[in-house]
Amino acid sequence: MITEKNIDSVERSTKAATPTSEVTKLNGSNQAYHLDVHDLDRVQRRLKQRHVQMIAIAGTIGTGLFLGSGHALQGAGPLGALIAYALVGTVAYASLCSVAEMTTFAPISGTFPHYAGRWVDPALGFAVGWNYFYINAISTPSEISAAKSHVAIYTALPLAAHEGGRWFGEVSFFSIAEVALLTISLEVSLILALLLSGLIIDLGGGPQKDRIGFRYWKHPGALAGAGLVSNINTDRFLGILTVLVQAAFSFQSIELVAIAASEAESPRRNITKAVRRVFWRIFIFYILGVIVIGMLVAYNDEALLDDTGTAAQSPFVIAMNRAGVKVFPHIINAGIFTSAFSAGNSFIYCSSRILYGLALRGQAPRIFAYCTKKGLPLNAGCFALLSFMTVSSGSETVFNWFVNLSTTAGFASWFSINLTYIFFYRGMKAQGFDLKRNAYNNPWQPYVAYWGVGWNLFFILVTGFDVFFNFTAADFLTSYLNIPIFASLYIGYKLFKRTHIWKPEDMDFITGIPSPEETETPEIPPKNIWERIAGILF
Template sequence: MSTTEKKDVDKKDIDSVEKYVEPEAIHDEHRASSNPGYHLDVHDLDHVQRRLKQRHVQMIAIAGTIGTGLFLGSGHALQGAGPLGALIAYALVGTVAYSSLCSVGEMTTHAPISGTFPHYAARWVDPALGFAVGWNYFYTNAISTPVEVTAAVILITFWDENTSHAAIYTAVICVLMVSINIFGVKWFGESEFVFSLIKIALILGLLIAGLVIDLGGGPQGERIGFRYWKNPGAVAGAGLVKNIHTDRFLGILSVLVQAAFSFQAMELVAIAASETESPRRNIAKAVKRVFWRIFIFYILGILMIGMLVSSADEALLADTGTAAQSPFVIAMNRAGVKVLPHIINAGVFTSAFSAGNSYLYCSSRILYGLALRGQAPKIFTRCTKNGLPLLAVLFTACFSLLSFMNVSSGAETVFNWFSMNLTYVFFYRGMKHQGFDLRKNVYNNRLQPYVAYWGIFWTIFFIIVNGYAVFFDFNASDFLTSYINIPIFLGLYGGYKILKRSKFWRVDEMDFVTGIPTLEETEIPEVPPKNIWERIAGILF
């Protein structure tokens, strides 16, 4: 096809990626020029639509990971490692999460297309790795959806203890989650925008209230300060060995992967790139702001609960699933503040609903991306005329019926971070070899590839120590729970590699051009603020 013919086809049949066209029709006609030696071109099938606005993406980035892991799970971290130990664990895991987002953010701003990091792994490392990463991420998020549904139902029991109503609440929540995703990405963006506002207001309110109480401004007027860092101590032991220093070190190890669960879904902004307006500019902004989000919400949050609640407080051992087990609620109850538990429970409920909503979105888009690349049934590539991968959403929604499961995704989250950083290292080597100037990318971290190396080292470490406690009192059940994801991942990788005989791409074979839209195709000119309120909105969103 000549260049003139191609331009005519683009003008008539393809409005960027906005218009729905059958995969067979778009395959040959929307193909960027590239080296004929490249092997990947099936990603041209992408035909979702860019309906997420800047405010949607920025709010998702700011508050996307604030959920039950921070509001409820942080209590277990405090009990397991003590205030300083929990702070160290969350700070370390935060740097690894940030390194992973920097890596995937840079790749995404270069190629804002469907499939995100599993596709990048297949395109720049090995198709078998992309297959394993994609299906690992899909089932992790698909199963996490019913877990969050169950969590939301349990949170409702804080007000309604009638267990016979649980099935009704489950059905209502499932229908609402699925409906939001079926209505389209615009409605998903609006819902997450509202949920993010609620979560941000809640965590900021708790930080301020906690500081007031710690300084003696609570009803009892008692100044707390850092007394719990002195007694029972800054670092709690795991109770596994007699040597106190070793036991305290093991205590910190015990909460590392648990902390990773709190940072799950940080990559949501990258997954939404193919459906985001001006994705390169907006994702670059989002990634740059993540560091401050981690510091303000997570580090200050963990520091605050460590100041307000003793790591030996018996209430931390409760596993109600409601606000009653939140260290923030425990702190308010100890200070004599009675109204906040209900407010916190309502906020945590919206967080659980938002998390389930996000997991459903993420897993459906990963499934869609896998199908585009021939690594999942082709039927999941079909979209509505509005660009919604409906069949992928409906199939993923079926997992929400498993709303009585109870699993944690901390270990799987670490696997995903490992793949993001590993893929970036290959991406970096290939770009350098082919003469691309990484500094010209819309987002570029000058500390790369060392940021990715940091992420690779610690994710391998997290995977190894995930279930270390089982070796002090071995039983098969706990061992499988801790390490089952390793053989699953290797099985997916090895099975695909054997059947498809895939290979690692050489640096001169990596495709950085084909099917990737240009800046002119994706970016809308930024409108300068007209008044002070628009300037403030630009800073916040």
């Protein structure tokens, strides 16, 4: 059994020769599980703290706040939307804590799909990896489709940002990252401006000097019904249930920060900072955003009910138009554009790195493990070309089915992350590792992970519950087809490779995991006030 006495050996050597031989005896064939791909991994640690923050924020703050919050307000009312977003926020927090602790312990390519295969079952790692790759591969156009016009241009921009490294090398890598960081900064600034403007207008500071307060919480009311049953209280509960799915979709991709582990400078320190900062920023933006729009717009507002899919449907735009501020629709359109670019960048980055990690360990064709001299897994990003399906009206309907499928797939990823952490926790305890020695440790674990497992299983089951009130085969399939797909990936790989679920004493916490001495560099203290401010922001 590998115990904490082996920690010193892993700190001295990445390959951990002595523990590896012990693990080989336990596993039968260590090579068969591809636990050590250190010599094959060609990505480079060049992402700084601000780039890690960019990746973490970009995938989560976007059209979910600008447009999705309006759907939530319409579906459940201001109080119902607030309840839904607050509850889902705790589930997102559970998933983030779980993946952060595993990532800071093992900052290697493949991240949580590899952790699932390493500490739960190789078949689960295969299923989670392809499931998560699929989510990110099609999430780029799902964000871009909100722009409606010039979709081809918006689609091409993040693709060019990723593929540009092939021709422009290291200079292009950093310039692209800085441009993406700038778009995130503008996006966050826009959200803060909208929240502040909304509060000012609500308090009577707008051109019309109308103090709104909580007027719309009283009429038409704090809770809206789903329109599915005649009983008012039951229908309001179903309304909240509907918005839970919308809120969960908005919070999905909060775990993207873990993907950068193998390419981040000082990953244990920087990812810990990113996790502690990013969640609270996102949580506050969404919770405050839902509160503000609930005060400014009635859930039965005609403009809110008009399903245009453009900035005109944003509750922020509706509120500003009602208050006589006419410039905001153009500003929101700019926000949607920057969201398309920044989110597209993050999703393409993450889908390529997940596929790269699968290829490294023999769970995807080896061609996707190819890296340029600058550490760019170029071939692994080619599937993002599917984004151009949104340009063709004939294939848009089919593509939207895939987007709907990704909702359940996202819940499955969160479920798997928390489940993997529970196994990780059991194995670490069984082998005598001190979890408090990790760079990131949540004192509420493993109960936080149990919370995440339970609620994500619930989300998976209720994702398309409303289809049973007005059944159509297409809606049913797009809501639940991902369940048998995920199960088929798991069972098929398990039967073909004859894998087994790891016992706590047999889990490998040594092989191929770099020591802190190998990854961490001394932190440089800020030299002036501007560097202090930048350190707080990023």
